[in-house]
Amino acid sequence: MTGQMTFDSHVLNLVDVAARLVNHLTPGESGGVATETPVGAARRRAVATALGGEGRRAPRVSDAEADALVAFSADLREVFSSMARGDDRGAVRLLNTLMLDAGARPQLDRLPDGDGWHVHFHGADDSLATGWAAGCATGLALAIGSDLAGRLGGCAAERCDRVFVDTSRNATRRFCSTACQNRTKAAAFRARRRD
DSSP: OOOOOOOOOOHHHHHHHHHHHHHHOOOOTTTTEEEEEOHHHHHHHHHHHHHOTTTTTOOOOOHHHHHHHHHHHHHHHHHHHHHTTTTHHHHHHHHHHHHHHHEEEEEEEEESSSSSEEEEEEEEEEOOOHHHHHHHHHHHHHTTTTTTTTGGGOOSSSTOEEEEESSSSSSSSOOEEEEEHHHHHHHHHHHHOOO
């Protein structure tokens, strides 16, 4: 064993969706560009994109579900921010409240192919928004409650406040994207040339 930590695929999916919800739905800066919370049809599309991810079918999202997940995303941003500041206790307090509010409860469901079981963390009313809120909050709680807590991060680039889940082998990721990494390296190179 190499000592390398890895996320369980289901937990990774949940924390990845949590990061995408924050990045798609909360205002701030992304790669030096100001971003706003999307409105109207763009809000529903942004939520569907965040929930769908790569290789998954994006769900149909109502206005009420989009509004609920936008509000939830603001709390998720605070969880990531707390972890980036080293405030584990603050992140845990918020996650405990989020799981309680969503009525998160573990439940075994049969895998889509019918071969085996999967633990899901449905909300008490099992709506799209509550189900994802319960799952994302529980996924983040599982990460923070393990050796993976340091894998939740905020972009180190100037003028970017997007978040990420570090799945690198050596846990050294510092940027939300290659674009932010390259922008930071180019700025450092220009500063060295000026000196």
